[in-house]
Amino acid sequence: MGETVVGFLNYLRNSYLREFSRIAGKNPRLQIVCGNESADLDSVVSAITYAYFSYIKDPSRPFLPVLNILRADLELRRDIVWVLKQRNIPYGLLYFQEDIQGLRNQLNCPIDAVLVDHNDTQSTARELVDSVIAIIDHHEDLGLHKDILERQCGPRIIEKAGSCSSLVYNYWNGLLGPQMNRADTRAPCLGLAALLIDTSNMSYKVEQPDVQAHKSFRGSIRDLDFDEYFAQIRRAKDDIVGLPLRDVLRKDYKEFDFLKGRGGAIRCGMASVVKPLQWLERQFQDQEFKATSSKFLKERNQDVLLILTSWTDDENRFSRQLAFYAETKQNTETVCKLADLVRDKLQLRPIQILDIPDERFRFYAQENTNASRKQVVPYMEEACRQL
Numbered sequence: 001m002g003e004t005v006v007g008f009l010n011y012l013r014n015s016y017l018r019e020f021s022r023i024a025g026k027n028p029r030l031q032i033v034c035g036n037e038s039a040d041l042d043s044v045v046s047a048i049t050y051a052y053f054s055y056i057k058d059p060s061r062p063f064l065p066v067l068n069i070l071r072a073d074l075e076l077r078r079d080i081v082w083v084l085k086q087r088n089i090p091y092g093l094l095y096f097q098e099d100i101q102g103l104r105n106q107l108n109c110p111i112d113a114v115l116v117d118h119n120d121t122q123s124t125a126r127e128l129v130d131s132v133i134a135i136i137d138h139h140e141d142l143g144l145h146k147d148i149l150e151r152q153c154g155p156r157i158i159e160k161a162g163s164c165s166s167l168v169y170n171y172w173n174g175l176l177g178p179q180m181n182r183a184d185t186r187a188p189c190l191g192l193a194a195l196l197i198d199t200s201n202m203s204y205k206v207e208q209p210d211v212q213a214h215k216s217f218r219g220s221i222r223d224l225d226f227d228e229y230f231a232q233i234r235r236a237k238d239d240i241v242g243l244p245l246r247d248v249l250r251k252d253y254k255e256f257d258f259l260k261g262r263g264g265a266i267r268c269g270m271a272s273v274v275k276p277l278q279w280l281e282r283q284f285q286d287q288e289f290k291a292t293s294s295k296f297l298k299e300r301n302q303d304v305l306l307i308l309t310s311w312t313d314d315e316n317r318f319s320r321q322l323a324f325y326a327e328t329k330q331n332t333e334t335v336c337k338l339a340d341l342v343r344d345k346l347q348l349r350p351i352q353i354l355d356i357p358d359e360r361f362r363f364y365a366q367e368n369t370n371a372s373r374k375q376v377v378p379y380m381e382e383a384c385r386q387l
């Protein structure tokens with residue numbers, strides 16, 4: 001076997017970055033692989049595996065895997081923490097938003113980025129990345145960075161897949177061919193973890209790239225019960241007991257600026273939560289639920305906060321809900337219109353959650369359970385254009 005995942009990460013931290021000016025040569029450029037700003041398991045795995053497989057192929061120009069969140073926020077993602085721990089990968093060896101800022105100052109060179117699990121730069125990376133040199137993603141194609149192919153940097157793969165990690169794995173598996181045998185089996189185990197979570201153990205949103213990746217994992221990973229592995233990660237992911245509501249909201253959170261047809265934009269924060277609204281209401285009570293939503297909206301300077309819940313109950317039924325929150329009169333009116341405009345597509349049915357109704361909130365059961373945030377975003381975008 002060649003270099004292990006941990007060996008690779010150690011090399012980056014203890015040799016490559018320390019001797020960057022010597023290794024990187026005359027026109028140094030730092031290369032990173034960046035996941036999206038929700039930094040879910042898929043993004044984290046896609047970034048690590050892309051960087052690792054690229055290193056197996058060509059160790060001379062390594063990529064740093066970057067998680068597009070603050071280091072302190074990783075603890076909230078208990079599934080990621082569990083998977084990394086299970087594979088003996090210390091997350092002290094990974095790179096976060098604040099590290100990229102630090103490295104930029106320290107190395108004083110341009111930064112080239114591969115984007116995985118998103119197709120335009122997000123959050124802090126927007127200011128820090130000089131050039132996007134490759135994309136592998138499964139979100140809607142925003143049509144940007146199309147010159148990647150002309151510049152002959154890296155791939156620009158944006159395809160339908162349950163998990164972006166499948167696209168990353170298939171891409172490198174194709175390039176590495178028999179060299180894949182030299183790779184650490186921890187890398188496919190990471191890919192498998194994201195694939196199982198994103199497809200609910202190959203039962204949901206499974207596309208051809210997922211089937212292909214799953215087949216490869218079956219061939220290369222021995223001594224691992226896939227069903228049990230899935231159940232363990234799922235448990236870790238759903239374990240949000242004990243977190244304050246603010247952490248529950250920021251755990252899997254993204255922001256969008258949706259342009260209005262008549263000019264201006266609606267700033268919309270979207271928090272995905274793995275428990276039903278009734279659970280949140282029970283845990284935190286009306287008052288805290290209202291106060292935290294309000295504080296969260298203000299802290300992040302958003303017009304609208306959406307809470308997207310999804311969970312599987314004891315009878316293995318999968319459900320979704322959608323909550324809207326806005327404060328000013330104008331924004332609560334906007335929410336009414338938006339909810340009407342997306343109602344059919346998402347099959348929204350009003351439900352009551354709070355003991356004392358509050359006009360700043362609107363709660364719905366989302367009977368179109370196939371629509372995750374990935375679909376809700378373009379629907380909301382389209383609705384905003386009609387305003």
Ligand SMILES: [Mn+2]
Nearest residue numbers: 042043117164
């Ligand atoms: Mn993804």
